[in-house]
Amino acid sequence: MSEQETPNQTPQTEPAPEVQTVPYERFAQKIEQVRALEAQIAEQAQQLEAVGELKTARDTLTQTLTNERAEWTQKSALYEAGIIDPEVAELARWRFQKSGSEDFAEWLKNTSTDDPILKKHLHTPQAVQQAAPAEQAPAPVETKTAPNPNIGTRSAPPPRGELTPEAVQNMSVEELRANYGKIAKAWGFAPRKF
Numbered sequence: 001m002s003e004q005e006t007p008n009q010t011p012q013t014e015p016a017p018e019v020q021t022v023p024y025e026r027f028a029q030k031i032e033q034v035r036a037l038e039a040q041i042a043e044q045a046q047q048l049e050a051v052g053e054l055k056t057a058r059d060t061l062t063q064t065l066t067n068e069r070a071e072w073t074q075k076s077a078l079y080e081a082g083i084i085d086p087e088v089a090e091l092a093r094w095r096f097q098k099s100g101s102e103d104f105a106e107w108l109k110n111t112s113t114d115d116p117i118l119k120k121h122l123h124t125p126q127a128v129q130q131a132a133p134a135e136q137a138p139a140p141v142e143t144k145t146a147p148n149p150n151i152g153t154r155s156a157p158p159p160r161g162e163l164t165p166e167a168v169q170n171m172s173v174e175e176l177r178a179n180y181g182k183i184a185k186a187w188g189f190a191p192r193k194f
Contacts, residue, residue, distance in 0.1 A: 070104075077105035081112075081122050088121045161186055 078089050092108065095115060101107040112118045163179070163186045171179070184191035 074104045077108050080105075081108050083121055085121070088118075092118055092121075163187070 074093065075089075078084075078092060081092075083089050083092060092112065093104075095112065095118060096104050096107055099107060099111060101111065113122065163183050168176070168183060176183075181191050
């Protein structure tokens with residue numbers, strides 16, 4: 001017999017690896033941790049979305065504030081130049097956009113005086129500005145004292161004595177007869193015979 005055919009020998013196989021098992025408690029604990037982490041991720045995603053919305057709102061408000069400030073700066077420059085008519089103000093803004101300048105107030109003070117159309121609407125001629133002194137104290141104004149606001153009002157009635165309407169209502173007929181003269185005098189009517 002040859003060495004290859006040995007009847008008594010069995011083919012050698014590798015031993016089976018040991019199967020490692022995880023205890024159920026440990027497995028449940030890990031599952032709980034994973035779920036908690038997933039909940040935290042979901043919560044942070046919601047917070048991130050809210051932050052994104054707030055950032056968008058902040059950007060919008062910042063842009064609105066910038067636009068409002070620019071518009072207010074233009075309005076105040078127009079008022080300083082004496083332009084109060086909305087149509088003339090719109091003309092001045094249009095001319096400013098066409099000029100390519102960056103500062104509206106500076107343009108309105110310097111360059112717009114050369115503009116033949118706007119020149120008619122500017123109410124601050126330089127001759128008047130030069131003639132006015134730098135600081136002039138206002139003239140004192142005579143003030144009158146205010147009239148008394150209580151003129152024509154009635155004075156308060158005298159304080160009630162012992163004969164109040166409630167006290168008279170609670171009197172018996174005999175007490176009314178006995179005090180009738182006092183009641184009539186206190187209340188301001190002529191006494192009659194009772």
